Amino acid sequence: MxxxxxxxxxxxxxxxxxxxxxxxxxxxxxxxxxxxxxxxxxxxxxxxxxxxxxxxxxxxEKGEYQFQPVDKLIVSLAEAGREHYIVFDLVLQAGLETEKKKLEQIDPMVRNSAVAHFTGMKFQELRGQSIAQLQAGLEKAVLGDFGSRNLLVPFEHVLISKMVVQ
The missing domain is CATH 1.20.5 (Single alpha-helices involved in coiled-coils or other helix-helix interfaces)
Incomplete structure (x- = not known):
């Protein structure tokens, strides 16, 4: 073939x-x-x-949030020889399903925790930290206070929205 x-x-x-x-x-x-x-x-x-x-x-995992302001917190800071203070505003970040009234009711507790946290700090210690470090420490302190009092936490994060250190 x-x-x-x-x-x-x-x-x-x-x-x-x-x-x-x-x-x-x-x-x-x-x-x-x-x-x-x-x-x-x-x-x-x-x-x-x-x-x-x-x-x-x-x-x-992404969601929508609501924010509850906690305005005008003033704390004196310890320092030898001179008076210093910090003025700051906080914002509580919560899910949309959280009732606004619950966020308003916890305002005094958040204020108390924040003031107690910053009162224990010295001026130089505060100035030496970044906003992220301050915010993380504050959030840990606030959540710790809520946990020690067996209170439900209706928010997810504590944010520092304004801050002046003098």
Whole structure:
């Protein structure tokens, strides 16, 4: 049986066409998945990128909040030879489902905890901390006071919204 070289050429071209088509479709699929993963990283942010999970989980964790102000707290600070003080405003961050009345009712407790926390600090110690450190320490103190009195905490975070240290 003889092979006809003219018949072999269209088969080779057909095989090459199919191979190139499969390669192109694979490249498009790979590019699309790479694009989606980059989109997820930009939505999640670099700090949370290593935590894993689909983007839907990240969006499910996000929520809307309400904020309750706790205005004008003034505390004297201990320092040898000179009087110093701190004036600050706080904001309580709570979920939308939290009743506004509950947040208003705990205002005196939050004030008491914040004043007690800052009263124990020295002026230089206070000046040496960043806002993030002050806020973290204050939040820990407030939550600790609520826990020691067996009170429910209707808020999630305590934020320092204004501060003057003199």
């Amino acid at each position: 003889e092979r006809n070289p003219a018949m072999a050429m269209p088969r080779i071209i057909l095989i090459m066409l199919i191979f190139n088509t499969l390669l192109a479709v694979g490249g498009i699929g790979f590019s699309f998945t790479l694009y989606q993963s980059v989109q997820q990283l930009t939505q999640v942010g670099p700090a949370e990128a290593g935590t894993g999970g689909p983007a839907g989980d990240v969006e499910a």
